[in-house]
Amino acid sequence: MRLPARSGSLAQIRRRLARAASGRAVVVGIPLLWLLLFFLVPFLIVLKISFSTALLAMPPYAPLLEWVGHHIAALRVHLSNYQLLWSDPLYLDSLLYSVRVAAGSTLCCLLLGYPMALAIARAAPARRPLLLMLVILPFWTSFLLRVYAWIGLLKDDGVINNVLRSLHLIHQPIVMINTTFAIYVGIVYSYLPFMVLPLYANLEKHDGALLEAAADLGAHPWRAFWRVTMPLSLPGVMAGFLLVFIPAVGEYVIPSLLGPANQLMIGRVLSTEFFENRDWPVASAVAIVLLLLLLAPIVIFQRYHNRELEAER
Amino acid sequence: MPASSTAYLQLEGLSKRFGQFLAVNNVSLCVERGEIFCLLGASGSGKTTLLRLLAGFETPSAGRLLLDGEDLAGVPPYRRPLNMMFQSYALFPHLNAERNIAFGLEQERLSKRQIAQRVDEILEVVKMAPYRARKPHQLSGGQRQRVALARALVKRPKLLLLDEPLGALDRKLREHTQFELLNIQQQLGVTFIVVTHDQEEAMTLATRIGVMDRGEIVQIGTPREIYEFPATRFVADFIGSVNLFDARLSTASVSVAPAAVDAARGTCLHSPELPAPLLVDQSIEAAADAALWVALRPEKIALSRQPPAQQHNWARGTVREVAYLGDLSVFLVRLESGRELRASLTNSSRECAEQFARDTPVYLSWDSTSAIVGSS
Structure with a gap:
C-alpha cells in the first residue's frame, strides 16, 4: 500500500528537482552568456590583435592566419609588441606611475573613507539613510562635469588660488593643475564613495x-578598535581597495584633464596608441598586460573572500 | 562614609532613567562575597539595565555603586574589576577559543608565559582544552558558553555578571550546565550576579534571589523564602504556579475554628470563591474591610473523593482537565463558584492519578500552614 505512494512522491521530487535545476541554469546562464559575449569574446579578439603587426589598412593590423597557397595556411604570431613594452621605458614608466598614483590615492580614500563609514555605521539608525545619500549624491551629476569642475577649482586663476590671493595669503598662484597632486585629488574625490560603501556595508x-x-575585558576603546573592529572589517577594506584601485590604475579621464602632460598614466598611453598612433597591436598588448597585472589582486581577494564565506557557514 | 557598609557589593538608591522611562527605580541591595545573587524578572523589568549599570555600560541617573569598598562612579567599563558573560556570549569571531580567553589578560601587563599558564588553567576548569584552537563558529552552543565563561573568569574578577547564562542552551544541556556552573563557582569562589527570566534557573543557581518588577526589587530572599513566602501578590503570581484568591478578614473567625488555630497568630478569612472559611497560620495587620490576597500552591492541595473532616480550608468541584506530566499530574478543578483551581499530585504510584479522571467530583483541602496571605 505504501510503496507506490512513496515511489510516486519520489518521482514528484525528482521532477521538482529537475525543474529547479533548469531554473538555476537559466539564472546562472544569462549572466554567463553575457560575460562570454561581451567580455570573453572581445578579450580574445584583443588578445589576437596583440600578437599581430600594425598595417595601414582597414582593419589596421595584419591577420594572424593567411592563405599562402592552395590549402596552405600560415600562422604569423608576433611577440614584437610585448617586446616593445618591455624595451621602451615609456610603457613601464607609465605603468609604474599609474600603479603608484592608484595605490596612493586608494590609500587616501581608505584613510578618509574608513572614519566616514564608521561614523555612518555608528550613527543613529534613523540618520543613516540621509548620510548614505550624501555619500552617493555626487553620482547624480555627470562624472565628466565633476572632473571639469576641479579644473576651475585648481587652475592658476581658479577658485582656490583666487580666494587665497584675495586673503593675501599668497602672492604667486600655487601650481596645482596639471600636476600629480591634481590626479590624486581627482581620483580620491571621484572614487571615495566606492571605498565608503563596501566599508559601511561591513561595519x-x-x-x-x-x-x-x-571594554569589559579591559580594552580601552582605541585598543578595542584595533583588536576587534579593524580585523573584522578587513573584507570591507579589501573590497573597497579593489573597487578604487583597479579602475584608478586604468583611469583615463582624470589624468587627461587634471594630470601633467609629460607624465602619462597607462590609460592615456593606451588611448594614444589606439586613436592617435593607430597602432592597435601595441595598444592591445598594453591592455592585455594591464589586465593580467590587475587579475592578481582580484584572485587574492577571491581567495580571501571564499575563506571568509566558509568561516561564516 | 558610614562604617556599616561592610557588604561586598552595595547598591544604594540606584536609578536609571531613559527619557521619560524609569528603567531602574531606586534599587538598594547588598551582596556578600561568594554569593550567587539572581536578579529574576520578566523582560522589561529592568534587570538587564541593572546589570549594565554594574558593568559600566550605562551611567546611573542617581545612586551609588560600591564594590569591595570602591565607589565605581565614573570608572569606565575597561577599568572595572568585574567581568560579564554576555547573553549572546559576544565571542570574537576572528579569534580562536584560546585567543578569545587570552584577550582580557593581554590588556593587563602580563608576560606571555603568565598568560599562557592562566589560559591553560581556565581551559582545564571549563573542560575546553581539546577545543582551544577552534574558532567560535566551529564550536557548539554549549562549548561557546564555556569559552565565554572562561574568558570572563580568567581575569579573576571581583564580580562576575552573567546575563541569561543558560538562555541559549537546550533543556538537557541546561540542567547539566547549571550544576557545572555551581561547581566552578564554588571552586573559584567568585561572586556571581545572574540575570534571568527563568525561575528554574534562578532557583537552582541562586543563594539569594531579587525579584524585579517595573524597575524595582520587590522581594529579596533565598529561593525557598521567595517560593514559600512571597511578599507581594506579584511575586506569588510570578514565581511558580499558584492559585490566588481575593479575600477579606472574616468577622466570625473565632466561632468557626476555635481550636484549630492559635488565635494570636492565625488569620481567618473569607473568599467569595470558596465555600468554606480560609484559615491561614499567619498573622496579618489589615483593616477589617481591606482587600487581601491568599496564595495557595497546587502541590499543597490534597485531592480526595471523600469530604474532608475539617470545617475550613476545603472546596468541592469537578475535575475539568488532567495534565499528565510524568513525574506529576496537574488537575484543573472547577469549583461550584465557577472558579478553577490548579492542584497537582506526585505520581508516587503508577495508578494514583487514575481515580481523579475528568468529570469526577472531588474535594480539595489544605493545611492552614500551606496558604499565604498578603495585602500588597
Whole structure:
C-alpha cells in the first residue's frame, strides 16, 4: 500500500528537482552568456590583435592566419609588441606611475573613507539613510562635469588660488593643475564613495556587544578598535581597495584633464596608441598586460573572500 | 562614609532613567562575597539595565555603586574589576577559543608565559582544552558558553555578571550546565550576579534571589523564602504556579475554628470563591474591610473523593482537565463558584492519578500552614 505512494512522491521530487535545476541554469546562464559575449569574446579578439603587426589598412593590423597557397595556411604570431613594452621605458614608466598614483590615492580614500563609514555605521539608525545619500549624491551629476569642475577649482586663476590671493595669503598662484597632486585629488574625490560603501556595508553588520565585551575585558576603546573592529572589517577594506584601485590604475579621464602632460598614466598611453598612433597591436598588448597585472589582486581577494564565506557557514 | 557598609557589593538608591522611562527605580541591595545573587524578572523589568549599570555600560541617573569598598562612579567599563558573560556570549569571531580567553589578560601587563599558564588553567576548569584552537563558529552552543565563561573568569574578577547564562542552551544541556556552573563557582569562589527570566534557573543557581518588577526589587530572599513566602501578590503570581484568591478578614473567625488555630497568630478569612472559611497560620495587620490576597500552591492541595473532616480550608468541584506530566499530574478543578483551581499530585504510584479522571467530583483541602496571605 505504501510503496507506490512513496515511489510516486519520489518521482514528484525528482521532477521538482529537475525543474529547479533548469531554473538555476537559466539564472546562472544569462549572466554567463553575457560575460562570454561581451567580455570573453572581445578579450580574445584583443588578445589576437596583440600578437599581430600594425598595417595601414582597414582593419589596421595584419591577420594572424593567411592563405599562402592552395590549402596552405600560415600562422604569423608576433611577440614584437610585448617586446616593445618591455624595451621602451615609456610603457613601464607609465605603468609604474599609474600603479603608484592608484595605490596612493586608494590609500587616501581608505584613510578618509574608513572614519566616514564608521561614523555612518555608528550613527543613529534613523540618520543613516540621509548620510548614505550624501555619500552617493555626487553620482547624480555627470562624472565628466565633476572632473571639469576641479579644473576651475585648481587652475592658476581658479577658485582656490583666487580666494587665497584675495586673503593675501599668497602672492604667486600655487601650481596645482596639471600636476600629480591634481590626479590624486581627482581620483580620491571621484572614487571615495566606492571605498565608503563596501566599508559601511561591513561595519554596519558588526555586533555592538563585541566592543562591549572588549571594554569589559579591559580594552580601552582605541585598543578595542584595533583588536576587534579593524580585523573584522578587513573584507570591507579589501573590497573597497579593489573597487578604487583597479579602475584608478586604468583611469583615463582624470589624468587627461587634471594630470601633467609629460607624465602619462597607462590609460592615456593606451588611448594614444589606439586613436592617435593607430597602432592597435601595441595598444592591445598594453591592455592585455594591464589586465593580467590587475587579475592578481582580484584572485587574492577571491581567495580571501571564499575563506571568509566558509568561516561564516 | 558610614562604617556599616561592610557588604561586598552595595547598591544604594540606584536609578536609571531613559527619557521619560524609569528603567531602574531606586534599587538598594547588598551582596556578600561568594554569593550567587539572581536578579529574576520578566523582560522589561529592568534587570538587564541593572546589570549594565554594574558593568559600566550605562551611567546611573542617581545612586551609588560600591564594590569591595570602591565607589565605581565614573570608572569606565575597561577599568572595572568585574567581568560579564554576555547573553549572546559576544565571542570574537576572528579569534580562536584560546585567543578569545587570552584577550582580557593581554590588556593587563602580563608576560606571555603568565598568560599562557592562566589560559591553560581556565581551559582545564571549563573542560575546553581539546577545543582551544577552534574558532567560535566551529564550536557548539554549549562549548561557546564555556569559552565565554572562561574568558570572563580568567581575569579573576571581583564580580562576575552573567546575563541569561543558560538562555541559549537546550533543556538537557541546561540542567547539566547549571550544576557545572555551581561547581566552578564554588571552586573559584567568585561572586556571581545572574540575570534571568527563568525561575528554574534562578532557583537552582541562586543563594539569594531579587525579584524585579517595573524597575524595582520587590522581594529579596533565598529561593525557598521567595517560593514559600512571597511578599507581594506579584511575586506569588510570578514565581511558580499558584492559585490566588481575593479575600477579606472574616468577622466570625473565632466561632468557626476555635481550636484549630492559635488565635494570636492565625488569620481567618473569607473568599467569595470558596465555600468554606480560609484559615491561614499567619498573622496579618489589615483593616477589617481591606482587600487581601491568599496564595495557595497546587502541590499543597490534597485531592480526595471523600469530604474532608475539617470545617475550613476545603472546596468541592469537578475535575475539568488532567495534565499528565510524568513525574506529576496537574488537575484543573472547577469549583461550584465557577472558579478553577490548579492542584497537582506526585505520581508516587503508577495508578494514583487514575481515580481523579475528568468529570469526577472531588474535594480539595489544605493545611492552614500551606496558604499565604498578603495585602500588597
